[in-house]
Amino acid sequence: MRTTFAALLSLFLVSVAFAQTARPGEPPRPADDGGPPRVYYAHSYYKDQPNKAGLNDLISVHVVNFPTLLKEVDGNCTGIVLFINGMAIKGLKAESCDAVTGHVRYRLLRTPDADDVWHELLGRPKGFFRQVTVSVGKDAQFAVTTSVRDFNLEIIPRRPFFVFVVLFIASLVLFTSLCKKTSLIRNNAAGVEPERQAFSLALWQMSFWFFLVVAAYVFIWLINDELDTITESVLGLIGIGSATAIGSVLIDQNKASLDAATLTTRGFIRDVLSDSVGNISIHRFQMFVWTLVLGMIFIASVYNNLEMPEFSAGLLGLMGISSGTYLGFKVPENAAPAPPPAPPTA
Numbered sequence: 001m002r003t004t005f006a007a008l009l010s011l012f013l014v015s016v017a018f019a020q021t022a023r024p025g026e027p028p029r030p031a032d033d034g035g036p037p038r039v040y041y042a043h044s045y046y047k048d049q050p051n052k053a054g055l056n057d058l059i060s061v062h063v064v065n066f067p068t069l070l071k072e073v074d075g076n077c078t079g080i081v082l083f084i085n086g087m088a089i090k091g092l093k094a095e096s097c098d099a100v101t102g103h104v105r106y107r108l109l110r111t112p113d114a115d116d117v118w119h120e121l122l123g124r125p126k127g128f129f130r131q132v133t134v135s136v137g138k139d140a141q142f143a144v145t146t147s148v149r150d151f152n153l154e155i156i157p158r159r160p161f162f163v164f165v166v167l168f169i170a171s172l173v174l175f176t177s178l179c180k181k182t183s184l185i186r187n188n189a190a191g192v193e194p195e196r197q198a199f200s201l202a203l204w205q206m207s208f209w210f211f212l213v214v215a216a217y218v219f220i221w222l223i224n225d226e227l228d229t230i231t232e233s234v235l236g237l238i239g240i241g242s243a244t245a246i247g248s249v250l251i252d253q254n255k256a257s258l259d260a261a262t263l264t265t266r267g268f269i270r271d272v273l274s275d276s277v278g279n280i281s282i283h284r285f286q287m288f289v290w291t292l293v294l295g296m297i298f299i300a301s302v303y304n305n306l307e308m309p310e311f312s313a314g315l316l317g318l319m320g321i322s323s324g325t326y327l328g329f330k331v332p333e334n335a336a337p338a339p340p341p342a343p344p345t346a
Contacts, residue, residue, distance in 0.1 A: 026041060026043065029062070029064075029101070030064045032065050032066070032102075033065065034065065034068070036145070037063050037064060037068050037069035038144055038146070038147070039061055039134065039136060039145070040063075041062040041147070042134040045058050052154055054153065055225050056108060058095070058105060058106070059105065061103070062102055062103055063102045063104065063144070067099065069136070070097070070099060077097035078093040080136050080137070081136060082094075082136055083135040083136060087117045087121070089114045090114045090140050091112060092108075092111050092114065119306050121153060122155055123306045125156055128154065130155050131153075132151055133148060133149045133151070134146060134151045155223065157222065161222065171211075180195065182194050184203070185207050186200060186203070187199075198271045199265060201288065202244045202248035203248070205241045205291050206238075206245040208241075208295065209241045212295060213230075213238065216299075231308045233308070233316060237316070244327065248326075281329065283322075283328075290318065290319055297311075
């Protein structure tokens with residue numbers, strides 16, 4: 001009688017424990033049949049949303065016939081490879097295994113060996129989550145059969161993203177206001193009020209790349225949790241913009257000899273595309289267009305690949321030639337007007 005009572009009590013306690021640890025939507029564990037291993041369930045450790053996980057989160061993968069899989073890796077739990085969307089997360093080792101229940105747990109971390117995989121998984125975001133398949137395997141070549149095909153991988157952290165959007169909009173508004181009311185990207189002409197000074201093409205280009213690179217850097221860090229994202233091409237673009245701005249300021253020092261009326265703004269587009277006389281210049285137009293074209297390529301690369309682009313040496317050279325041509329034509333453009341010829345003497 002005591003034995004029967006103890007068995008019933010043990011069964012009750014196990015049932016209660018299972019009920020406390022079972023998660024919403026968790027299927028009952030299939031019995032091992034000695035066949036090939038198979039993933040039948042995966043979950044995170046969020047109590048309200050166990051079907052979602054993102055970078056730095058812990059997930060648990062449940063495997064039927066787990067002893068067979070463990071035997072294939074010579075009993076080394078860390079040798080079991082995690083697969084997401086059929087791609088192996090190389091270099092990511094399991095934190096723990098439970099051979100009795102067939103659970104293997106991973107911390108979703110970026111590893112150098114799986115950098116391309118994470119860029120593929122997180123790139124081109126169209127929402128906060130992306131449905132993926134989850135599986136494991138004995139090596140990085142083959143994954144076992146899985147029934148987990150709708151696990152929600154977090155692409156963009158919701159709250160940090162909203163903070164980023166608010167800060168980005170506020171920064172853009174502040175930057176635009178400073179450009180309109182101060183001489184931030186204007187020619188610092190003596191005797192002319194800051195809001196009436198003409199806009200500078202070189203200073204606009206430098207500020208354009210500065211603002212774009214800062215926003216892209218924060219966006220990539222927010223999604224990828226990656227800090228080392230500044231490429232040599234980006235440094236080259238910033239260097240070209242800074243050198244062009246410095247050269248433009250040095251050349252503009254000769255503007256004091258010009259009529260102050262030619263130094264006042266005629267609108268942003270006319271200021272950056274035309275010379276001090278008011279003529280539209282091809283060298284200014286070329287530099288303005290190439291800056292916008294490379295800016296669009298830059299934005300597309302950040303969105304699609306979550307990385308700053310590596311422009312070819314040809315593109316960087318083209319940008320350098322365009323800036324050099326602009327500075328070369330700016331010298332006669334800003335030259336002081338020649339004095340009128342003296343009237344002929346009797």
